[in-house]
Amino acid sequence: MLVFAVETWRRCSGPGVRALRFLLLSIGLWVCGSALALLAPDRATWLVFEQVSWAGRIGVPVAWLLFALQYTGYGGRVTRRSVAALALPAAVMLALVWTNPVHEFVWSEVRMVYTQGVAVGIQAQGPAFWAFTVYAYSLVLAGIVLVMRLVFTADHLFVDQGVALTLGVCAPLFANVASVTGVIVPITGLDLTPYMFTISSITYGYAFYRSDLLDRVPATRQIGRTAVVRNMRDGVIVVDENDVIIDVNPLAQRQFELVKNDVVGRPVRAVFDDPEFELPVGEGTVVWSSRGPFEYEVKVSTLSDQHGRQVGRILVLRDITDRTNRRQQLQVLNRVLRHNFRNDMNVIDVCATQLVDRLDGEDAELADRIQSVARDLSETGIKAREIEQIMSRRHNDPQPIDLPSLVARQLDTLRHEHPAAEIEPDLPDALEITSTGILESVLQNVLENAVVHNDNQHPRVWVRVDADDTRVEISVADDGPGIPQQEREVLTKGTETPLEHGSGLGLWLVNWGVTMLGGEIDFRDRVAFGRDEEVTGSVVTISIPRRGPTVRTASDQPPVDAD
Numbered sequence: 001m002l003v004f005a006v007e008t009w010r011r012c013s014g015p016g017v018r019a020l021r022f023l024l025l026s027i028g029l030w031v032c033g034s035a036l037a038l039l040a041p042d043r044a045t046w047l048v049f050e051q052v053s054w055a056g057r058i059g060v061p062v063a064w065l066l067f068a069l070q071y072t073g074y075g076g077r078v079t080r081r082s083v084a085a086l087a088l089p090a091a092v093m094l095a096l097v098w099t100n101p102v103h104e105f106v107w108s109e110v111r112m113v114y115t116q117g118v119a120v121g122i123q124a125q126g127p128a129f130w131a132f133t134v135y136a137y138s139l140v141l142a143g144i145v146l147v148m149r150l151v152f153t154a155d156h157l158f159v160d161q162g163v164a165l166t167l168g169v170c171a172p173l174f175a176n177v178a179s180v181t182g183v184i185v186p187i188t189g190l191d192l193t194p195y196m197f198t199i200s201s202i203t204y205g206y207a208f209y210r211s212d213l214l215d216r217v218p219a220t221r222q223i224g225r226t227a228v229v230r231n232m233r234d235g236v237i238v239v240d241e242n243d244v245i246i247d248v249n250p251l252a253q254r255q256f257e258l259v260k261n262d263v264v265g266r267p268v269r270a271v272f273d274d275p276e277f278e279l280p281v282g283e284g285t286v287v288w289s290s291r292g293p294f295e296y297e298v299k300v301s302t303l304s305d306q307h308g309r310q311v312g313r314i315l316v317l318r319d320i321t322d323r324t325n326r327r328q329q330l331q332v333l334n335r336v337l338r339h340n341f342r343n344d345m346n347v348i349d350v351c352a353t354q355l356v357d358r359l360d361g362e363d364a365e366l367a368d369r370i371q372s373v374a375r376d377l378s379e380t381g382i383k384a385r386e387i388e389q390i391m392s393r394r395h396n397d398p399q400p401i402d403l404p405s406l407v408a409r410q411l412d413t414l415r416h417e418h419p420a421a422e423i424e425p426d427l428p429d430a431l432e433i434t435s436t437g438i439l440e441s442v443l444q445n446v447l448e449n450a451v452v453h454n455d456n457q458h459p460r461v462w463v464r465v466d467a468d469d470t471r472v473e474i475s476v477a478d479d480g481p482g483i484p485q486q487e488r489e490v491l492t493k494g495t496e497t498p499l500e501h502g503s504g505l506g507l508w509l510v511n512w513g514v515t516m517l518g519g520e521i522d523f524r525d526r527v528a529f530g531r532d533e534e535v536t537g538s539v540v541t542i543s544i545p546r547r548g549p550t551v552r553t554a555s556d557q558p559p560v561d562a563d
Helices: 002-011 017-038 043-057 059-071 080-098 127-153 159-181 193-209 219-231 250-255 321-358 361-392 403-417 438-452 485-493 506-516
Strands: 107-115 118-125 235-240 245-248 284-289 295-304 310-319 399-402 422-426 432-435 460-467 471-478 520-529 534-545
Touching (some): 002 017, 002 193, 017 043, 017 059, 017 118, 043 059, 043 080, 043 107, 080 127, 235 250, 250 310, 295 321, 321 361, 399 403, 403 438, 438 460, 438 471, 438 506, 438 534
Antiparallel strands (some): 235 310, 284 295, 399 432, 471 534
């Protein structure tokens, strides 16, 4: 034990280390005093060594509980006041031991017995002894409960440490109970506790050297959890099953001008102070508009114990005022700009069409160019509107879809709008999936891009659908110039810069749509060899879940530069 104590001074620092040093020193003092008492030549010498051993005996339960509290992450409860409260009975007991000849509260008489070469004092225990024994056992058992919780609640990370520490305490505890009660004691009056500290040394040594006892401390986990709640940027309110407030974190106190001691024990509705606001039953997310300009997103989740029983709920309140205001501003700007943009582009298109009919030569070509650019910009506006519609579909529930029929309809529309295109489908006879309307927009844009951005007089497009039990792959190949590397890099990075940006919104729409469907998209070059020539192009492969895709929100998608 003394070796371990020296090791803690030489190598370690952290939660519980000081208490562990005190514990090891107390054990060492108890063992040394007991060993010297066994060799005492007379009663007076025996009493002196017995009193020395009591200096260690009264420190063990106090040090053990303090170590257990700090080691398991409850060090915040170890204050000067609490330490003084725990140590006061021990200090009183030590004073009574050293003054026992005056009052005999600890033992009333000592009868010396010399047997098998050792001196044993048979004591008649007094009331102070039994009172302190009950107190000491209570502290030891409380520490055991704290450490044993590691075995059942800390997964595998601290199981070895918890078991080793518990065995190291239980062995001397059982020996002490046997010695005090006189059960299974080989020599009457002999204290077996010091001998059982041998087992403690073995288990502590295992925990110290093999389980990183003081290097991987469970207090870090508990302190970290507390710090996360206290320092997180959202307000947190913990309620019981009756929606009575149990705890609030500091941010919630500042947000709603609460005093923790005043609100704990009150119904949670007292915090919201809004008769029209209702919390969801069980789990869920609702928006609460508080008095004034503030708006909060309230996420409610259930709180369960280690047995899976619901014991309450956790309310996380996120201030979304700025986000809501920004969304409203963007909606207004988007609506106004799109409306004016569309109307002005229509005017330019009509004027350019008239100029094309009236002008000749280079002037007509310039007018035709204006008309082409105006229509391209109008198409961009349409794409922006389509993206907005896709984003609004994120909460739609997936519906059964006959995928071959959906693709076939898309191909019929493509043939009608682009008669020169040659389209070769490879579709199964039937394939039912579950998806949302986002898939239709994605397919429409992929197929349209394969034809519109193809510079051949007769564009060729190949469409293939493959599926297994979990996923569906839709491949669209063309013989066009291919997707520029810059376009692919922008989609891969997920951001645009003034120097690196895509040429339009079509690929962004496809990329975001597939992401919201819980799928993946792959772009690669197509190279095929015929008899006389090499055919190049692009292959776009969309992979999505076949059943019940999780439609993710697109609130974190990067904005597209206005240029």
